[in-house]
Amino acid sequence: MRQRNAPFGRTLCAMVTPFTSAGTLDVDGAARLATRLVDGGCDGLVLNGTTGESPTTTDAEKRELIAAVRSAVGPTVPLVAGVGTADTRHTVELTLAAEKAGADAALVVTPYYSRPQQDAVEAHFRQIADATGLPLMLYDIPGRTGTRITPPTMIRLAQHPRIIAVKDCSYDFLGTQRVLAETDLAYYAGCEEHILPLYAVGASGCVSTIANVVPEQVAGILAAFDAGDAALAAELQSRVTPLTEALMASDLPGTVTVKALLNTLNLPAGPVRAPLLAADAGTTAELLALYEAGFR
Template structure:
């Protein structure tokens, strides 16, 4: 099987190399916005196309909603238009997720990353409704995050195929290790699929993946 990324292939809207960014804190536990700005500038200068803020790598379960917005604003002010900013907004609560998505939009994010609802292991129709509600409410592109080993909930391929019909659902961060499912998505939808596990980067890219979130 040959790659679908010839040298002339256009770069996906969010780029190819995206970094899941840590969130710096001061010794007292406060958000270190100056440190976050310096880190973001460094990552962009080193070649990152996009930065993923407020993901689990960035301590999102332990930061407040206000801190999440402050972080996006500080990084946006620093990097300007040099990189795309993807804000993690996923929770197990649809209402809270939509509130975070709207706040990220207001703070200057370019897209939002929404993980599958976790712990309660909802059925696929509820998973689909969760994502559609966020995409209907927020005006930003939505990146779906499929990481069943952490959430306990798989976003099934057929669910992803239906969600791909929504005009604002544009990408998937894939940690499912289901390469056949990814190939099906790439063949039948316009979704950009990003590897979310480093050891999967090459295999996913070889079948047409957009890049990685590392």
Template structure:
């Protein structure tokens, strides 16, 4: 929210889940499981779904699988919540193709990560995002996660990109609260916390909400943090955020990727998930038991 503008409704909702991509036991895309999981997440409080991001194992799913996932999830949730499709790659042309595929499949928005490995300078990065935005009719959520891509979307670059009518949001995993506040004060970009421990602090300074891996397993508990804040009970919001912290740490700050930990819990609960694709490996039984203990403690108190 810019200092000179009135607040705008979040373009993709507040409580978004970075949904896992369910696979069958033999590793194929589980379209039925994806539909059942999507419907459950919406019923349990998610008002937006983000597909084929980091948690959705986008590096190991094919272009056809990505488009099919958008189509079947959109069939399951209809117009109840927006479906945002991850389309970012290291190649501008490939990203443009995925954007067109997602739009045709029924996506409501696009998640576009910075090109990774090549580490383009800021002017090239800006041109990349503008080309994607120009090639699609869908709104874009830029994904700033320099710890994975090697490239930060600098605040000055975000401020320039905010002038594009279809660049509307940022998934913020930059761990730079000062830089984020600088962009919030200068633009109308909607900032979503991509790191769950920042969900409440970012929301308190004008963020739009979160895009959460942990929401795959505890959607209601995380949404309750924002709902308490919206109700004016900041103390309750803080209490609920702190209650979630042990599970957040185990799922997102251990040695395992969030995809692995989320699927471990979902599988243990007999919910759609299935295996992870190599090079990822499943969580051990011991790790899964520890995750379930933290999950049960949170859901029993929230």
């Protein structure tokens, strides 16, 4: 296999945004959590993404979070800042602000709700890439946005010098392999169950939500594969599957379940913001029991 193109390392955590009990941004908690994740094996962090509740944090809070985490983890840990909105102009503003606050790259989701056609999707990403010095990681998650970044569009966008990576939640394994074969884009699995399968066909790594809770185990999957032990990598992927299913495949958003478990473990998280609602006591107890059975 050719040398992997992994501009942000291989294991990235889609970090939750900790809030205080009053619902304000918990800057100290964010710093503590970020440090724990890096110490636990995460090469980089994705801030202000889906898991980070970006739809309900203000522009000022986004900037403050980036600056606080940068201060906590130092200058060498890659920080990818979510900047995606349904408004191209606003997305450009957030990208420039993230760059100023200390981000190393921008995670840009497909515009949602308006469901633009592919030429408009392409124009959106190009306008953002042209406006900033940051490299872009495109976020392909049609289950939330309603719009794919189709493989032909992705292949054209790969020609832009600042469009260098993709967080892949497309659930189109064939289409992803086509783009991997025809471009130098660094693909990161955004779905936990695809961490090892996508890595095995040439992806760069993962952007993991469950790494908020078990960073060592997520990093271990890819480390085992890199060491040539595919059987161990498969075993480790299987070991996190029950937790993945409980956290990510329930009727609750991953942000809700992950924050519930982090809070129970006395790790920085705090409440979720409306319209999300906290997990109930029964769900939280089940998550804790599953975690303790597999990772304590």
